[in-house]
Amino acid sequence: MKKSELEARIKEGSLIPFLGMGVFKETKTEEGEQLPFDSDSMILRLNGGRAMSPRLMYEYSRAAMSLEQRKGRPFIEQMTHHIFTAKPYPIPEVYVWLKTLMPHYVVDLNLDDSLLKLYADVDHFLITGVSRIMAGYDRFIVYMYTSSTKAYHRVEKEMLNPMIPILFKPLGCTVPEKSFIISDADFVDWLTEAMGGYALPPFLKTFKNEKSYLFLGIDFDRDTYRMVANEVTLGLDGGYLVNDKKEMSKKEEKFLTSHKIEKLETSLESFLKGA
Template sequence: MSDLNLLEQALDEVAAGKRIAYLGPEVSALSGGDWPATPERLCALIEAQVRAPRRATGNLWSVAQFVESRKFRATLNAIVNAAFDAASGNANPIHDWLAHIRPPMVVDTWYDDGLLQAFGGGNWGLVQGVSRNGEWIDLFTRSYDAAGTEVEAPDPAWETLIYKPHGLGKTGSSFLMSDSDYVEVLTEIDIQRPIPEEVQKRRTGLPFLFLGCRFDDQMLRTFARQIAKRSGTGHIAVMPGSLTRMEGRFLNEMNMKRLDMPLKTVKDALTISQT
């Protein structure tokens, strides 16, 4: 089977609820909005407002930690929220397709709300990672219905559960970004405690389709590995261009089939499937 046929089959499986879409920041970039669409661009935006030491430069999580430690969390929140409160831009073909097919679960790892806007109303809900900075309660996530009302836990009756493990960079919301945000999460994630039970149920037996992701950072690999834990086999990743050594090792470890093609190919495949 050719890579294009394999992609089309994987998209059909997502639509049928037999595979889970796992979205990286490059999917959000398809919207063409004003927000930073890569970790590098977000890091540069933060550094343009708060000068970070050379040892942290270029590393989003280290720069966020520096700002939080030296300028307080409120400064980091203000910078990130201002970036992602910006207009979302044009329609996003992958977001719109997912909103149309309403699969049982979508994992969205970037900080924008483009996918939520595409879904609009209906029987779906959001689970997002939250920072414990300033919190005294034992929580890793918060849950919301389609109207944005906080609920105690994800509803098994939701047609779609949108899982944003790193949170949401919007005013009034919360996100994980600094090293200290991730300390307790990474301590507990191997035993799955930060991952909601409903997410664990919905991933059972299903492989993932990774779109717009890179795995060139340990943090990104750890989250992908743990979110996909105890799921199905036969993961597929659309990842164009050269891989780093660690990306190659990670794909081998996950027994993940890599499709060396740009996201435009995914967009074109969706157009074909909808005609």
């Protein structure tokens, strides 16, 4: 599949970009500090640059849960927010590329606001995931962004429609309200309600059906991301994966096969450059 063909499908809306942490691999702050681009680098940033025990280093959600238990929920939320807001950094190349396409629907697992900056001059909907809330079962918030006022405001889920772009950030975001799904307890709650049908607005449940996905910078080696992707893309019509992994685990291969996802033999950097 040629890049130009993928771009054409993204523009027409049959292929949905689905972004993960790997898109930050080449991104550093203006002071030269690397943005987290995988589980290990996320753990190191959350823990002040220090490694944790092998059991906790297995996946950043475990490490985040341990830090939350020891230091409290406000600490892990503030630390996550600090990582992506304290120091300026350029928008990762994948978002620069998407700016040329302006997809009508995007799924972004990253916690920062890079995706939102692309649509700053365009009215759009933003859906952010939430967890461990007491009011109802829904694990999402729907916002409407008005380009003339440069502001988001909450709207009822019934207002969601395909007339303007839809940006879906299932794991939360730094804006418009700081909210992250990052620890084990967050993911367990979100996934439990997702399996009950409460992680996506009703409109999105049908709108996403029979769409294909272009997974960029996603690592499917851990159960958590596989489960999140499975719930968000239920009803998918196959897709493609671009990441920098040269060898896939058996779990990854099984997931890709069962979802009819083809791994393209190219690095993310080469893909973006058109190779």
